[in-house]
Structure formats: structure tokens, C-alpha cells
Amino acid sequence: MSVVDISRWQFGITTVYHFILVPLTIGLAPLIAIMQTVWHRTGNEQWLRATKFFGKIFLINFALGVATGIVQEFQFGMNWSEYSRYVADVFGAPLALEGLMAFFLESTFIGLWMFGWGRLSRRLHLACIWLVAIGVNASAYFIIAANSWMQHPVGVEWDPERGRPAMNNFIAVITNNTTLVAFPHVIMGALLTASTVVAVVGLWWMARNTYRASKIEEAAKIGDESIIPATTSPSQVGASPEKLRHDNATLWRPVSIFALWVIIGSGLGLFITGDMQGQLMFKQQPMKMAAAESLCETETGASFSVLSIGRQNNCDNIEHIITIPNMLSFLSDHSFDSEVKGVNELQKQYQEALNMPGQNFAPNLFVTYWSFRAMITWALGSVVVAFGGLWFLRKKRTEVPRWFGRLALWTLPTPFLANASGWIFTEMGRQPWVVVPNWADADGDPLRIHMLVQDGVSNHTPPMVWATLIGFTLLYGALGVVWFYLERRYVIEGPSDKDAAAPDVGSDDDESAELSFAY
Template sequence: MDALDVSRWQFGITTVYHFVLVPLTIGLAPMIAIMQTVWHRTGNEQWLRATKFFGKLFLINFALGVATGIVQEFQFGMNWSEYSRYVADVFGAPLALEGLVAFFLESTFIGLWIFGWGRLPRRVHLACIWLAAIGVNASAYFIIAANSWMQHPVGVTWDPERNRPAMNDLWAVLTNNTTLAAFPHVIAGAFLTAATFVACIGIWWMARNTWRAKKLREAAETGDTTDLPETTSPSHIDATPEDLERDAHQLWRPVTRMALWFIIAAGIGVAISGDTQAQIMFEQQPMKMAAAESLCETATGAPFSVLSIGRQNNCDNIEHIIEIPNALSFLATHTFDSTLQGVNELQAQYQQAFNMPGQNFAPNLFVTYWGFRAMITWALGSVVVALGGLWLTRKKRVVESRKFGLVALWMIPTPFLANSSGWIFTEMGRQPWVVAPNWADPDGNPMQIHMLVQDGVSNHVAATVWTSLIVFTLLYGALGIVWFLLQRRYVIEGPSNSDAKPPGDGDDESDSDEPSTLSFAY
């Protein structure tokens, strides 16, 4: 592989890895703020325990997200210097706003929230987590605004002296209709991820508590404790069956029910925003959507392909096995008889418009087709959790099935995979463009503002990029293991009973500089 191929692999690997962490951060911050708000308004100590427990998991994720995000920034200048020079006048503003406004807001108030327990007034401390949550989501907006400009460049004019676009309307860049469609979709996906994360952990803990309570009663009746496993959870050590069942009903059930309804709301948001985004993509990037459906030939009343197979990554050997008549036209325009352009016609159109007869303008059909379907399929894991969890916790019941508790744990990765699949489809579907052309010219001609991927790479030898790719992959692999082990440790450990006592209520330990009741500096 040449430097271009290796640079693409490196950026893809680091981006997908980083975005595994991002949705949980975006969605979990507001959910923790809601938990703390409920405790603040009701005084219910169980919501305080939930706040501190999920806050601990959030901070682990946030720290690693920051570390991996920094690498993203460096890659622009290191491996994609020509691209960075080309988009510098445009990207400077949204990325500066992301750093100066959003990131400083979230990092400052997360710090105050971490170290402010018992030291700040409760209302001020509550405001800190809300401001951090606002900062996290604002950060996402500015990043998406920059990315959306690559999908649909607006608010710029061509600067012939510097041979690159110059931004003349920041507001147009920030309110790009592509941004306004993509942002709700990304945020809804993030809430789906975080809500599934919280709900699955809550379901597992409900099943664990009820099972252990049952075993404790059996041991008390028979005097045989051989079947009672050891536990390291603070809430299980010396706990009576009544204590465990109380936690299941009063702590885990309310938190889980909240998360399950969040899944339902987020799922509806994902579907609605995804439909809006798809219609915009059919207009702005018809090649991406044609490739996503393996629509090789232009069709009126185009069918939606449920399953296609092929021996090659092109239109020569694609066979549609299962189709829904007229459904693709409806998804694209909300009419059943609209005409959609196919890959072959668009290929000829692009070659003529850009005077590049040898250039392949179609993205990887296999990746776009299956990436789009993987995104939808993985999201169904959250649906399973929501429907099963709401059914098993109806009428003040708690989850008692250990099997469903284990199923819930296995469903935790599904929304993460759905988010990653969606971004792989979005970015790979834009190929071969790194800045896609805006076809908004009144005469139907493409704007001068566009850039092919091969024109944006730095002038490195492949060995240089190979070295950084191997180093980053190994480093990220090690960080991934650390992230998993930390999350696993604290999920299994669970919330401490001491977390139920509000900090700063006269307890000597809570007034000290060392929060001894916590597992790490939080």
C-alpha cells in the first residue's frame, strides 16, 4: 500500500476508536445531570448513589475520549497537510469555537463537579454537571458543523490567489442544512447508546440482587453456603436479603425504567432524524445513497434492497435477492414513483462534469451497502433491551431472570457498533471525495470547491505512516483494554452504600481533603 492507503487506514482506525467513546460521553452527561437533579429535588439517597456510580463510569470514558481525540487533531497536519491547507479558512472557526467555547466549558465544569462534592453549594454543584453536559453537546455540534461542510460546502467563495476556498459566511457554515440534519441524528444515537448502557447495567444488577437474595435465604434455611459465591461489591458484603431486594426496587428499578424510556425516545429520534438526513443525502450526495442501496441503474419507483449479493465490488455482478417495491423512492422523496439515478449514470455524469474519464467516482459498494444495514441491525439490540426491560419491570416488578440479565450485558456493545457503522457509511460513502462537490450551481454544474482524497494527503513515504499506524494501533489497543477493565471493575463493584450519605453533612470523612469512600480521585 502507498502513503495514501496507509494514511486512510490510520485515520479510519483512530476515528472509529475515538468515536466508540464519544456517544457514551455525549449521552451519559445529561443523564447523570438528570439523576442528580432528581436527588436534589426529592432528597432520595438512591438517586445520589446512582449519580456517583454512573458518574464514575462517565469519567473513565471521558478521560480516554480526550486522550484519543487529541490524536485526531494531530493527524490533520501530519498525514493530511494538503487537505488541512485547503480547508484551513473554513475549519479554523468551528474548531476554534469547539475548543474555546465547548471543550473549555465541559472540562472546567467537569473538574468542578468532580472535586466540588461537599465543597460547593448543592445548587452550584448541580449547575456544574448541567453546564458540562451542555458543553459536551455543544462540542459535538461544532465538530459536526465542520464535518458537514465536507459533505456539503457552503458559506465560501473561491480565492484564486491562494487556490483554496475562503469563508465569507460563518453563519451559513454553522447552519448548513446538512449540519441541522446530522446533529439531531448523532445526538439521538448518543442518547440511545448511553441509555442502553445504563439500562443494561441496571437490568443486570436487578437480576443479580434478586438472585443473591434468593441464595441467601436458601443458605439461611439449609445452613449450606457452598453455593453462595463470593462478592466484592460493597452493596453485597454483609447485605441481608431485604437489603438486596430494597436496592433492586428502590435504586435499580427507577434508574433502569428512566433509561428504558430514554431508549424509546432516542430510537424514535434516530428514525425521524435519519429519514430527514437520508432525503438530504439523496439530493446532495446521490452517488453515496445509490451505492448504499446497490442501485446500479436509474429507476422510477425504485425498490429498496433488503438483500443483495455479488462477486465483485462493482455493479457487474450484483444480484438483488429480496426487494421491497417502490420503497426506496419513498424513502428518498416520500413519493412512490420518483426517479432515482443509479451508480452507472452518476458515474458517467461525474466523469463528464469534472473531465476525468478515468476516475472512479463510486464508493466501495460493499462497505456502503452493508455499513448502512449494519447500522440499522445493531440498533435493534437496544430495542430488545427496551421492550424486554419494560415488560419485566411492569407493575412495580423487578427483573429476576438471570438469563435476561446476561442478555442485557451482551447487548451493551450493540449501540456502539451501530454508531460506528453509521460513521463508516457516512465517511466511506463520500469517497473518492474528501470535500464533496456542492451541486447547487443554478446551471446544474458542480462548484469549483471540492477535493479528491488523493489530493489531500501529505507527501510522506509509506514507511513513515506505517510506523505511526502501528504505534497508534498498539497504543489504542492497550488503552482499550484499560478502558474495558476499569469499566468492568466498577460495574461489578457497583455503588457503595456510603455514597448514599450527602457529602458535607458534618461527616468528618466528607470534610477531609481525601475522599476515602471513593475508589479513585472523584
């Protein structure tokens, strides 16, 4: 493998792993803030239990997300130094804002939120978690703004002396229309992920409590306690069937209902923002959308391919087995009769426009085609949870069958896989570019702002990059084991009854009061 390929693999592996953690952090922060707000407004201490319980999951995820995210920025200098030099003037501002404003905001107030239970007033403590949620989402915005510039460069001019773009309009960079449609799509995906986690955990706990309560009652009838499943969860040890059902009714059902409706809302948001993003991609990156459909030849009234087989990467012998007539044209601009350019025509067009007759401008069609479909398919797992959960919890029901609790657990990875597939599609679909030409401009890339992937890599030897690839993969694998172990442990442990006790707030003059770590 070449240095370019090894460097791409390293960045891909670390980025996909990092983005397993990111959506949960982005989505869970506002959900926890809402839970704490409900407790603050109503005084219902079950929402306090939920806040502290899901707060543990959030903090673990946040910590590992920070650890894995630091490596991402260092990789620009390690393996992509030519790329870093090329985009330095543009990336400096949004990444500085992400670090100095958004990350500092979330880091500062997450500390106050963690240690401020019983020390800060309830209102001030509530403000801390809302500021964390704002900081997390602001951080996401600046990162997406930087990535969107790679997809559609604006707000710059060519500097012939330094041979790289120079930013001349910061506002244009951070209000790039690509950013404005990508950001809400990412946020909807994050909310879908976080709400699925909350709903699945809630439904699983309801099924667990339902099963345990029935076994306790059955054991009392037959006089055989051996049939009662063992447990180490504080909320289940020594709990009566009445207590277990009470937890279902007052804690898990409200939390699950809340999360299930967020799944539906974010799912609709994904559909709307995805449609907007798709239309923009047809204008800005037509090759990506042609590759996403394995559309080799230009068609009018093009059909959407549900399933295709054949040698996609060579754009020959492709057979579209299942199609939806005219749907691809409709997705491009909401007209069933629109012309959609194919890979072959776009290839010739790009070679002529950029005077690169030997360059292949088509991405890997196989990966682009199937990652797009994987993104949509995996997202359906959350839909199963949403409609199934709402069905079992209809009409104030508080019991969930054990089989559905287990099924919900199996769907838990699906939103994470959907998010990962979406980013694989986004990044693989723009190949071979690391900075895509501004094709949407009427003059056809007048800014001369574009860069091929092979031109952005550092001057390393393959063994050197192999060493870091193997090292980071093993390190991230170990962190993944730690993350899974901790999250699993706290989910199985469940919320403690002690968390229902509202923390006492000392007076401002009470110097003996210490910061309390609630986790």
C-alpha cells in the same frame, strides 16, 4: 499499499476507536445531570448513589475520549497536510470554537463537579454537571459542523490567488442544512448508547441481586452457605435478601425504567432524524445513496434492498434477493414513484461535469451497502433491551431473571457498533471525495469547491506512515484494555452505600474545607 491507503487506514482506525468513547460521553452527561436533578428536587438519596456510580463510568470515558481525540486533530497536519491547507480558512473557526469555548467549558466544570462535592452548594454543584452536558454537546455540534462542510460545502468562495476556498459567511457554515440534520441524529445515537449502558447495568444488577437473594434464602433452608455466590461488591457483601431486594426496588428499578424509556425515545428520534438525513443525502450525495443500495441502474419506483449478493464493487452480477417494492423511492422524497439515479448514470454525469473521464466516482459499494445495514441491525440490540426490560419490570416488579441479565450484557456492544457502522457508512460513502462537490446547487458545483482524497495526503513515504499506523494502533489497543478494565471493575463493584449520604456543605468562610474527590 499506497500512502493514501495507509493514511486512510490510520485515520479510520483511530477515528472509529475514538467514536466508541464519544457517544457514551455525549449521552451520559445529560443522563447524569437528570439523575442529580432528581436527587436535588426530591431528596431521594438513591438517585445520589446512581449519580455518583454512573459518574465514575462517565469520568473514565471522558478522560480516555480526550486522550484519543487529541490525536485526531494532529493527524490533519501529519498525514493530511494538503487537505489541512485546503480547508484551513473554513475549519479554523468551528474547531477554534470547539476548543476555546465548548471544550474549555466542559473541562472547567467537570473539574468543579468532580472535586466540588461538599464544597459547592447543591444548586451550584448541579449547575456544573448541566454545564458539562451543554459543553459536551456544543463540542459535538462544532465538530459535526466541520464534518458537514466536507459533505456539503457552503459559506465560501474560491480564492484564485491561494488556490483554496475562503470563508465568506461563517453563519452559513455553522448552520449548514447538513449540520442541522446530522447533529440531532448523532445526539439521538449518543443517547441511545448511554441509555443502553445505564439500562443494561441496571438490569444486570437487578438480576444479580435477585439471584443472590434467592441463593441466600435457599442456603438458610438447607444449611449450606457454599451455594451462595462469592462477591466483592460493597453493596452485596453481608447484605440480606431484604436489603438486596430493597436496592432493586429503590435504586435499580427506577434507574432502569428511566433509561429504558430514554432508549425508546432516542430510538424514535433516530428513526425521524435518519429519515430527514436520508432525504437530504439523496439530494446532496446521490452517489452515496445509490451505493448504499447497490443500485447500479436508474429506476423509477425503486425498491429498497434488504439483502443482495454478487460482485457489488464492479456493479455487475448483483442479485437483490429480498426487496421492499418502491420503498427506496419513498425514502428519497416520500413519493413511491420517484426516480432514483443509479451508480452508472451518476458516474457518467460526474465525469462530464468535472471533466475527469478516467476518475471512478463510486465508493466501495460492498462497504457502503453493508455498513448501512449493520448500522440498522446493531441498533436493534437496544430495542431488545428496551422492550424486554419494560416487560420484566411491568407492574412494579423488582426481579429480573438471571438469563435476561446475561442477555442484556451481550447486547451492550450493539449501540457502539451501530454508531461506528453509521460513521463508516457516512465517510466511506463519500469516497473518493474528502470534500464533496456541492451537487445540490442548481448550477452544479459553481463554487469549484471539491477535493479528492488522493490530493489531500501528505508527501510521506509508505514506511513512515506504516510506523505511525502500527504505533497508534498498538497505543489505542492498550488504552482500550485500560478503558475496558476500569469500566468493568467499577460496574462489578457497584454503588457504595456511603454514596447515599448527602455531602455536607461547609460555609463560604470555612477556609479549612478542602475540595473532595468523590471518585
